Amino acid sequence: MTLEPVLTAEEMRAAEQRAITAGTSEWELLQSAGKGCAAEITAFANGKRVTVLCGPGNNGGDGYVIAEALRKKGVSVRVVALTEAETPTAAKARDCYNSDVESAHSDVEGDILVDCLFGTGLSRPLDPDAHHLLMRNAALHQTVVAVDLPSGVVSNTGEILNGELPKYDYTFALGSWKNAHFLMPSSALLGKRIRVGLGLEFGDVSGHLFGKPAPTPPDFNAHKYSRGMVAIVGGEMHGAAILASEAAMRAGAGYVKLAGDTEHPAVPADLVVDPGPLEEVLGDKRLDAVLIGPGLGRNDTAKAKLEAVFVSGKPAVFDADALHLITPAMFETSERRCHVLTPHEGELAVLCEAFGIDRNTKLEKARKLAETTGCVVAAKGADTIVAAPSAPIRFFKPASSWLSAAGTGDVLAGVVVSRMAAGEPPLEAASQAVWLHGEAARQLGPAFTAGELARQMRHALATCL
Ligand SMILES: NC(=O)C1=CN([C@@H]2O[C@H](COP(=O)(O)OP(=O)(O)OC[C@H]3O[C@@H](n4cnc5c(N)ncnc54)[C@H](O)[C@@H]3O)[C@@H](O)[C@H]2O)[C@@H](O)CC1
Ligand SMILES: [K+]
Structure with a gap:
């Protein structure tokens, strides 16, 4: 039987903090997350145009890393930023993205949309502009990917704060599964769930994903x-x-x-x-x-x-x-x-x-x-x-x-x-x-x-x- 950790946002932050204290920087974690997602996207991005929507926090930071990794592999990428990068790590990722960043006013047609607006840090419903940007661009792309979580979903409960969100084809859970990956109503939105490992240690956690059990067959002399x-x-x-x-x-x-x-x-x-x-x-x-x-x-x-x-x-x-x-x-x-x-x-x-x-x-x-x-x-x-x-x-x-x-x-x-x-x-x-x-x-x-x-x-x- 396998039990994989399923974490709350607080447990995830604590695990990241332990890794940082032990010597892995937030920048290195962001790089692992972004590059891990880019590798998954590359598997189905062949010849397709990718649009990455970036938010202000580290979820947006993941987006810039994904965009740069895809760009280096020769994939056609455009980045649309909702606002400026607000965390130091996201700002560094933005600076390391070696191409243009478009403003949130632009509608971008493409094949694959990567949603990096908000992740576990979401604290309120998306503003109308952000919600509109997400919905409009999701409609302009055939494949929609959520990085960590669909933006607008509460990590601990699976609640959807903005009545309507796109249907995703893939969701990449970063580091570990979160509650919202298995709770309704968010669970119905996620499409294929893929966990991108970051090498973090979790210890005692509040949730587990229960995998295939290993029941024992009857004894040789059973009755x-x-x-x-x-x-x-x-x-x-x-x-x-x-x-x-x-x-x-x-x-x-x-x-x-x-x-x-x-x-x-x-x-x-x-x-x-x-x-x-x-x-x-x-x-x-x-x-x-x-x-x-x-x-x-x-x-x-x-x-x-x-x-x-x-x-x-x-x-x-x-x-x-x-x-x-x-x-x-x-x-x-x-x-x-x-x-x-x-x-x-x-x-x-x-x-x-x-x-x-x-x-x-x-x-x-x-x-x-x-x-x-x-x-x-x-x-x-x-x-x-x-x-x-x-x-x-x-x-x-x-x-x-x-x-x-x-x-x-x-x-x-x-x-x-x-x-x-x-x-x-x-x-x-x-x-x-x-x-x-x-x-x-x-x-x-x-x-x-x-x-x-x-x-x-x-x-x-x-x-x-
Ligand atoms: N911290 C780390 O070490 C890592 C974080 N990672 C990524 O970082 C994410 C968490 O990053 P953050 O904690 O920066 O949070 P988010 O990137 O989810 O963004 C939250 C930021 O936006 C603001 N905000 C929250 N809700 C908003 C709303 N509705 N409208 C406008 N602004 C809003 C918050 O004040 C916060 O600054 C994870 O989901 C994951 O994608 C991963 O890269 C792995 C490593
Ligand atoms: K997201």
């Missing part, structure tokens, strides 16, 4: 219980729990039981349906993990089942309807607190309300909910993140937009509980599940159903073994 036993608590709507079970059966667990009186033509022969009392199912010592929520309903019976799961003390995944029924008091009936919650945006809001959490962004809500409940929170969406108490936030490369189909959340919950039963701690189980879910969707291509996604899960798992 169904040693591979992990799952109970999925059925409810009013049978389809959702069956979908979750189909996914759980294909994500590592050796034994998946559907707890309830489900008589449904879609129940496969290899799924054990147990209509006995829920307390007995949950009391089975061999049971490793429980999922409750998909198709559960929200009536008194559903609430009683949810309470039984808490009382059982089994590691649990709470999804869908269960997230509407959870109360802080339920945690007091159980010694175990480290469960997994898998809310989408609406469910996250409901949970924050229930637990008295008042935060603005998805990232802050997920982090605070994890701290308050002690649970791992997989906050779903186009920018799924996984938060755990006292742990860096986990980000993920964006998954297929075809995942926006009914039932795919049930599938994800089934994969989380399966990975938990297979022995993964809750944070790893949730992170692996998000990755496997994305990989299964990638393999399926367009317009798949949730059932197909569940059945694809073993192929996604196979890519990691």
